[in-house]
Amino acid sequence: MLQLLFGYFAGMIAATSILVVALRNPVYSALSLLVMFFHVAGLFVILHAEFLAAVQVIVYAGAILVLYLFVVMLLNIKQDDRYHSQWRVAAFVCVPLLIEAIVLLSGGSRAITTGSRLLQTDSHGTIAADNTLAIGQTLFSTYLFPFEVASLVLLVAMIGAIVLAKRDIGESDTQSMTQPAVDE
Amino acid sequence: MTIPISYYLILSAFVFLTGVVGVLIRRNIIAILLSVELMLNATNINFVAFSDHLQDLGGQVFVFFALTVAAAEVAVGLAIIIALHRSGSTINVEEFNLLKW
Numbered sequence: 001m002l003q004l005l006f007g008y009f010a011g012m013i014a015a016t017s018i019l020v021v022a023l024r025n026p027v028y029s030a031l032s033l034l035v036m037f038f039h040v041a042g043l044f045v046i047l048h049a050e051f052l053a054a055v056q057v058i059v060y061a062g063a064i065l066v067l068y069l070f071v072v073m074l075l076n077i078k079q080d081d082r083y084h085s086q087w088r089v090a091a092f093v094c095v096p097l098l099i100e101a102i103v104l105l106s107g108g109s110r111a112i113t114t115g116s117r118l119l120q121t122d123s124h125g126t127i128a129a130d131n132t133l134a135i136g137q138t139l140f141s142t143y144l145f146p147f148e149v150a151s152l153v154l155l156v157a158m159i160g161a162i163v164l165a166k167r168d169i170g171e172s173d174t175q176s177m178t179q180p181a182v183d184e
Numbered sequence: 185m186t187i188p189i190s191y192y193l194i195l196s197a198f199v200f201l202t203g204v205v206g207v208l209i210r211r212n213i214i215a216i217l218l219s220v221e222l223m224l225n226a227t228n229i230n231f232v233a234f235s236d237h238l239q240d241l242g243g244q245v246f247v248f249f250a251l252t253v254a255a256a257e258v259a260v261g262l263a264i265i266i267a268l269h270r271s272g273s274t275i276n277v278e279e280f281n282l283l284k285w
Contacts, residue, residue: 006187010195013229017199017222021206026214033218040225046187047236049244056228059251064221064258071262072214075269090208094201101197131244138241139248150252157256164263 005046012039026072030065037061051132192233200226213268213275217261224254 016036023029037060044053139147199222206219228247235243269275 002187006191010191013195014198014202017202020218020222021202021210021215026212026218029215029218033221036222036225040229043229044232047192047232049232049235049247052228052232052244052247055248055251059255060221060225064255067258067262068214068218071265075214075265075275087209090205093208094205097204098197098201101194101201134241135244135248139245142242143245143249146249150249153252153256157259161259161263164260165266 002046005042009039009043009046012036013043027069030068030072033068034061034065037065049131051135189233189237192229196226196230196233198226199223199229211276211278213265213277213280216277217258217265220257220261221254224250 013036016032016039019032020029020036023032037056041053041056041061044050044056203219203222203226206222207216210216210219228250231243231247231250235241235247265275268280272279
């Protein structure tokens with residue numbers, strides 16, 4: 001049963017991630033990315049990370065993707081979107097990486113599984129039955145300082161986004177006051 | 185009856201490579217940002233898979249921080265796209281050569 005669920009989620013994630021890159025229309029790309037986010041959330045449920053599955057749906061699918069769709073529809077992008085001319089560079093970079101990944105994962109998976117269970121005695125606590133409670137306790141005890149830094153990152157990003165998106169309006173206002181007849 | 189972690193690693197590597205290819209071959213800057221989101225999700229799958237494998241909650245907390253950084257990246261990136269679109273009225277990356285020697 002678990003294998004069946006993993007197969008479904010993994011297949012859908014792989015297919016939709018290819019569609020994100022392959023589809024020409026950015027709206028379709030964003031919508032297939034939405035489908036991929038939901039399946040990644042399902043994969044998190046399989047991996048006993050229920051809180052992260054909920055956060056994935058709420059934050060990624062609810063907030064980030066809506067922001068993308070908003071900008072796509074705001075900018076009114078033309079359909080003509082050919083591929084970049086450096087696709088040869090992409091092939092040159094990615095085909096060896098893919099081969100390396102296949103070789104490493106086919107040869108080194110046994111070493112990973114044998115040496116894994118030694119790291120259990122860590123200070124972060126094991127995964128409890130109540131996932132949200134455990135994450136909250138870990139986040140506010142061990143990772144308290146990174147949590148505060150993350151809030152600072154969000155504040156800086158918010159200020160930066162406002163400044164970047166608003167600057168043209170302010171400039172055009174001052175320009176229209178000083179020199180009104182400038183044609184763009 | 186658990187799934188071996190190498191399956192998760194293969195899936196994550198595949199999604200990450202798809203994201204790299206998307207960043208390199210797409211011309212639309214919004215599609216490039218969507219490919220960056222693909223790569224971030226691939227790392228998140230990796231983190232959660234190892235968190236379940238090692239029975240350690242640190243991986244899930246790190247996914248939380250990666251999500252924060254992704255939100256910040258999206259906000260700033262889309263603001264930059266809007267500013268570029270206002271100044272140049274295009275979002276084709278091959279026409280952005282302002283910072284090119």
